[in-house]
Amino acid sequence: MSWKTLDQMELDGKRVLTRVDINVPTLDGVVTDATRILRIAPTVKHILASGGRPVLLAHFGRPGGERRENLSLKQLVPTLEQAFEAPVVFAADCVGTEAELAAETLQPGQILLLENTRFHAGETKNDPDLAAGMARLGDVYCNDAFSAAHRAHSSTEGLARLLPACAGRLMQAELEALESALSKPERPVTAVVGGAKVSTKLELLSNLIEKVDTLVIGGGMANTFLAAQGYDIGVSLAERLMTDTAKEIMAKAKDTGCAILLPRDIVVARKFEAHADNETVALDACPSDAMILDAGPESVAAITDVLQASKTLIWNGPLGAFEIEPFDAATNAAALKAAALTRSGQLTSVAGGGDTVSALNASGAARDFSYISTAGGAFLEWMEGKVLPGVAALEE
Structure with missing residues (x-):
């Protein structure tokens, strides 16, 4: 294991840019299955308990680099607050003046949710300028989205190279499970x-x-x-x-x-x-x-x-x-x-x-398996022996 975990990072007083997968199903703006949100709760709660301030980065749907209100992450705020048992502040962008102000004024005990990263066309192109803009919002980078680790995007690969980086609890569990099954x-x-x-x-x-x-x-x-x-x-x-x-x-x-x-x-x-x-x-x-x-x-x-x-x-x-x-x-x-x-x-x-x-x-049978991955493409690519950019960036 050559990547760091949350336990190896100093989080007290730090803004922790946390890449998560909250691409959950919704109906008329209401979350119908909160499984993915519940699975990142341990990471968010650990950051809060350690005195850190979580700043969440995520994609939602496939907006194709355009702002589409039906794919705004704002609709997830009530479900996030329920899962995390903490107030969630929303910023209408993931870079720029408004996002920077929201990150600077985020209070202890609060969580900041940034707008859909894929509203920017540069996200899926791993635009270094977009990654640099995101990096200004935090002091530490935590990737808890193994399901997106097989894509070299600004918020998964580019950003990990700009800040002290670690794996979140869900990412850690995925990597440890796969390492025990295939690597060792x-x-x-x-x-x-x-x-x-x-x-x-x-x-x-x-x-x-x-x-x-x-x-x-x-x-x-x-x-x-x-x-x-x-x-x-x-x-x-x-x-x-x-x-x-x-x-x-x-x-x-x-x-x-x-x-x-x-x-x-x-x-x-x-x-x-x-x-x-x-x-x-x-x-x-x-x-x-x-x-x-x-x-x-x-x-x-x-x-x-x-x-x-x-x-x-x-x-x-x-x-x-x-x-x-x-x-x-x-x-x-x-x-x-x-x-x-x-x-x-x-x-x-x-x-x-x-x-x-x-x-x-x-x-x-699911409840008794050692580990069940919901990561889809990333799980398959790992099993195929491919290097996952989001994981490789943490290791480097």
């Missing part, structure tokens, strides 16, 4: 990768097979690999033009000593709808007019055996069409097994990605 894991390590397309996860698969002991492939991706092995997959979702790529991935895995676990039996149906008539068949018995919608019980047994023998688990993507019953069975069973092993202290489990979070929540 306890072995054996298993990765579960599912979802629809191989093409969107090529870099992820290529990186993982060099770092994990077993790679479990599920969902529509598994169909492509089964087709590459010569199995008839009927009318299943698959990328038939990617079968050669699938073969290359399997060959590379063999060279690196990574075992690839594909379905051993399949659940098929003629209709993609809830409770459609379905049957479990062997891999070589998929009807030509049916589609594979889930892995069967033999496959689940094989996966749970692997999990039982593992010390670390990384999970991204469901094993089947988890959105509709009963094709969520394999995902739920494997997730609950991972949760039980984590709960008993036998497994460190880290998961991330939109569908993954939804699936783990639906199964009831």
